[in-house]
Amino acid sequence: MKELSFERVRYARGGFTLDADGVFGPGIHLVSGRVGSGKSTFALLAAGQLSPVSGKISTREISRAIVSMQFPEYHVTGITVRDEVSSWSPGPADVLETVRLAGRENDDIATLSRGEMKRLHLSCVLSAGADLLVLDEPFSSLDCTEKRFFSSEIAGHGTDIVIICTHEPLWLPDVDYIWEIRDGSLVSLGDLPGAIPGWDLAPGHIRDLVRAGRIPKNISPGAVLEALCRTRG
Amino acid sequence: MQDPRIRIFVVVVLSVASFVSVAAALLAFLFWVAFTPGTAVLKKTASATFFLMIAIVSVFTWLTGGDGLSYFIRLSVVLLLALYAYYEYRPGEFLAVSVWAFGKRYGFDPGLIAEMSVQSIYDLEFDLSRIRMAIGQKGKKFGFRELIPVGGMIVLDQIRRAGDQADLLAVRGYTKGGSCCPRFRHEARDYLCALCAIIILILAFLPVRDIFILPQ
Numbered sequence: 001m002k003e004l005s006f007e008r009v010r011y012a013r014g015g016f017t018l019d020a021d022g023v024f025g026p027g028i029h030l031v032s033g034r035v036g037s038g039k040s041t042f043a044l045l046a047a048g049q050l051s052p053v054s055g056k057i058s059t060r061e062i063s064r065a066i067v068s069m070q071f072p073e074y075h076v077t078g079i080t081v082r083d084e085v086s087s088w089s090p091g092p093a094d095v096l097e098t099v100r101l102a103g104r105e106n107d108d109i110a111t112l113s114r115g116e117m118k119r120l121h122l123s124c125v126l127s128a129g130a131d132l133l134v135l136d137e138p139f140s141s142l143d144c145t146e147k148r149f150f151s152s153e154i155a156g157h158g159t160d161i162v163i164i165c166t167h168e169p170l171w172l173p174d175v176d177y178i179w180e181i182r183d184g185s186l187v188s189l190g191d192l193p194g195a196i197p198g199w200d201l202a203p204g205h206i207r208d209l210v211r212a213g214r215i216p217k218n219i220s221p222g223a224v225l226e227a228l229c230r231t232r233g
Numbered sequence: 234m235q236d237p238r239i240r241i242f243v244v245v246v247l248s249v250a251s252f253v254s255v256a257a258a259l260l261a262f263l264f265w266v267a268f269t270p271g272t273a274v275l276k277k278t279a280s281a282t283f284f285l286m287i288a289i290v291s292v293f294t295w296l297t298g299g300d301g302l303s304y305f306i307r308l309s310v311v312l313l314l315a316l317y318a319y320y321e322y323r324p325g326e327f328l329a330v331s332v333w334a335f336g337k338r339y340g341f342d343p344g345l346i347a348e349m350s351v352q353s354i355y356d357l358e359f360d361l362s363r364i365r366m367a368i369g370q371k372g373k374k375f376g377f378r379e380l381i382p383v384g385g386m387i388v389l390d391q392i393r394r395a396g397d398q399a400d401l402l403a404v405r406g407y408t409k410g411g412s413c414c415p416r417f418r419h420e421a422r423d424y425l426c427a428l429c430a431i432i433i434l435i436l437a438f439l440p441v442r443d444i445f446i447l448p449q
Binding site: 044047049066067069071073074075076077078079083084087088109110 | 389
């Protein structure tokens, strides 16, 4: 079984520290945390782009790990939109249709807005054949329609291990596990729906539902709506 | 060194001394070894690039009949001091030192400009580290082919950040000048460093025979 594990990992830079201990198996994992809590650092550690000062990060049966950084500009290596798409291997075939950029293949990549660039980047990343996909703030720079679209794309994608590091409150996919960064440490809250009541940084509408005794089965807008409309028996 | 005023003074004084005299450059190097974190200030790739540039100019100077070795020693020490200053810098220091030196009326704006400039260098360094990671994920190495798109994106990002920063300052009502009440902490070691730097500067302008009694 594919696996990413953190064994008493500590990362430190200046006065900042992040501790992580836990195993990420197949499924979609949500890593939640306040701004500046270390979500992006964790994302880079998980994808093997940063090294811890102590502890061990290991993978099992993972052949390709990709981290999608918050700012899509970091990933740009092509001059035109077509160059950029083909820079991802294997090159996604119908990505431009998917992100509504068909006909702009020869445009300079710099002429895309950040939202367009993010759409293009996410679509390329999802098509790149990774079995460990770490998405750092995948919904930033996207409007509600696009957030909903990529939320369902991520949910239905079928990558073995997906880790979403975000503080997006609403347009989230259904996930399998929730983790939270509290006071510099990664804490496992477990699987759904059991993780929801203990989720300190849950969005306000989910906290309201928990307080009302209507714990949603998951965290996507559909699951939350179902809990909201649930008839008490 | 804790006090940024003394640190900036020391770096400027030692840089001048190193530039004018090889002997002073060697003394400044000893100072660098004794009073700075040493090799921790050397960030691998950037440092190597800068030293390579100095080495190339030194060789060219030597080939054209100049004193390439002297140039290499003096400029290398100046570079080491600059790397130390960059390593020790903490956000807000230039603004604080500028306001302390020139007052709120004339010191705030140059200090703010210096802060923003140094912040841009930090941003650039951060961006490049992330870009390297991103390129590696595509199974590529940072090469000539990536130079144009990556360079273009870095320039566009810097322009975008500058715009955001200008908006932020405008929203806060900035037109010119501002209020800043700098506070500095220092320790005895800071004064020792300043004293050493002054001595090295004096020695830099004195002929060697005036300092040492050389056997006839």
